[in-house]
Amino acid sequence: MDLPQAQVQEEASHPLLDPLPPTREHRRTPIHALRHVLTSIVPPIAYDWVRFAFIHEGSAVFHSEFGERRLERGDLVILGANTLCGTRPMSSLTATVLYLNRDYVVDQVFWQYAGQVVDRLDASQLLADFYAEPTQILHFDEGTGALLAPRLDELVNLCQPAREPLFYRAQALLSEVLDVVTPQIRVTTSRLTPTQRHAPALGERNARRPVPLREEARVAAATLRASPSHRWTLVNLAREVHLSPAQLSRVFVEAYGRTPLAYLTVLRIERMALLLRTTDVSVQHAAREVGWNSRSYAARVFQQHLGVSPRRYRTLAGRW
The missing domain is CATH 2.60.120.280 (Regulatory protein AraC)
Incomplete structure (x- = not known):
């Protein structure tokens, strides 16, 4: 409501x-x-x-x-x-x-x-x-x-x-x-509609108050979720929602507590972690699948957010 x-x-x-x-x-x-x-x-x-x-x-x-x-x-x-x-x-x-x-x-x-x-x-x-x-x-x-x-x-x-x-x-x-x-509260293991999507859960804690999401922020976030591996820049994402890069950055931070590119980083880390946990692909392959060409950069960002390296994460996940 x-x-x-x-x-x-x-x-x-x-x-x-x-x-x-x-x-x-x-x-x-x-x-x-x-x-x-x-x-x-x-x-x-x-x-x-x-x-x-x-x-x-x-x-x-x-x-x-x-x-x-x-x-x-x-x-x-x-x-x-x-x-x-x-x-x-x-x-x-x-x-x-x-x-x-x-x-x-x-x-x-x-x-x-x-x-x-x-x-x-x-x-x-x-x-x-x-x-x-x-x-x-x-x-x-x-x-x-x-x-x-x-x-x-x-x-x-x-x-x-x-x-x-x-x-x-x-x-x-x-x-x-x-x-x-x-x-x-009703619980279920099946999704009812395509809009039942994940919201990012990693990254810095949000220090903000609840504000209504502007339509441009919602569309930009949905665009990033739909194609996280795309080579997004603030300029081409802003073009998708018909705002200037500065305007998009402002409304996005107000809505989600992080910049569009930081939001994209969270999405990529989530998907990379999922690949490491559910498939046998290499770390380099997983990084490329989510949009990072550099294995070393992907591993560094992954560890910054999750506290462990991709290899260590896969080992820990395999124990559960």
């Missing part, structure tokens, strides 16, 4: 309804909680964050590439990263929206299944395999809603700009919420 674009009530005396400003402290927080009152149509928007929208009051029609669904009090909308969707309120809709940085979510999966996965790339794949549905809508009864409400309220308060960032308290509250929610 794209409630951050909603018309939030202008009540300065009510901190729960204030929009999140781009403060330094909040940009560094992988957990955001916002309370929104939606009174007008929100056009389809995507975020590079996992979102949980808890409906408190009102009703609306939620629409995405997977169809339409009426939302009512007690509903929970779960959206995977990069899922495009919009909302049309019937009159008004009040909701608490949790935003979780995808790298943070992958870290949680990694530690939860530490005995079954090799590294964060493996955890990312596990997450993509079992939580493949990019949109889910659950419904909770009054009792469950009453149990979640005070925790959601405190999370929203912790995310106010005037508050000191209390990460561990926010994480504890989030764990209590997810302890109730996650048993109800």
